Amino acid sequence: MKNFIMAAIAGVFALALQNCYGQSSSGQSTPASKAPEYSHTETAPVKKSNDDWQKVLSPEVYRVARLKGTERPFTSEYEHSKEIGTFYCAVCGNPLFKSDAKYESGCGWPSFFEPISKKSIVEAADNSLGMHRIEVMCGRCKSHLGHVFDDGPPPTGLRYCINGVVLDFEKAKTAEKKFNSKKKAESGS
Numbered sequence: 001m002k003n004f005i006m007a008a009i010a011g012v013f014a015l016a017l018q019n020c021y022g023q024s025s026s027g028q029s030t031p032a033s034k035a036p037e038y039s040h041t042e043t044a045p046v047k048k049s050n051d052d053w054q055k056v057l058s059p060e061v062y063r064v065a066r067l068k069g070t071e072r073p074f075t076s077e078y079e080h081s082k083e084i085g086t087f088y089c090a091v092c093g094n095p096l097f098k099s100d101a102k103y104e105s106g107c108g109w110p111s112f113f114e115p116i117s118k119k120s121i122v123e124a125a126d127n128s129l130g131m132h133r134i135e136v137m138c139g140r141c142k143s144h145l146g147h148v149f150d151d152g153p154p155p156t157g158l159r160y161c162i163n164g165v166v167l168d169f170e171k172a173k174t175a176e177k178k179f180n181s182k183k184k185a186e187s188g189s
């Protein structure tokens with residue numbers, strides 16, 4: 001009996017280890033889990049209940065994007081990033097901001113003076129926490145991104161103050177490479 005219990009424990013332990021390794025190896029090559037609707041080119045609106053979003057998003061992305069949370073200031077890897085490329089909605093992949101509209105506001109979150117287009121985002125009055133602010137949401141999936149203030153630099157005078165956790169960044173060179181290899185594949189052999 002004792003042997004049987006020991007074997008069972010060892011079995012469970014081995015299984016747990018296996019799961020662990022499985023997760024870490026797949027976690028290295030693939031980004032955080034994405035919804036099937038995630039796309040950098042698709043524009044059809046994405047509508048899902050928060051219960052369904054919670055199944056596909058990481059807890060921190062879910063908290064900010066769907067429960068209108070705020071990431072801790074000065075914690076985003078994108079706050080001081082000067083790389084050239086495009087910022088996408090981390091929830092649905094919608095293109096939101098170009099790096100050339102990004103600037104150092106010092107407010108603690110990635111800041112932009114304009115979105116890629118008027119349709120990239122939607123705005124709504126936010127009177128929570130005793131403040132009058134304008135909330136910024138993704139134009140495709142309506143996820144909460146941050147707020148827009150009128151103390152930004154020219155030419156717009158706007159400061160889109162965005163939670164970095166709900167942004168995905170793709171470097172321009174990577175995009176170019178992908179484009180070229182696709183072209184090659186289409187025209188090749």
Ligand SMILES: [Zn+2]
Nearest residue numbers: 089092138141
């Ligand atoms: Zn989105």
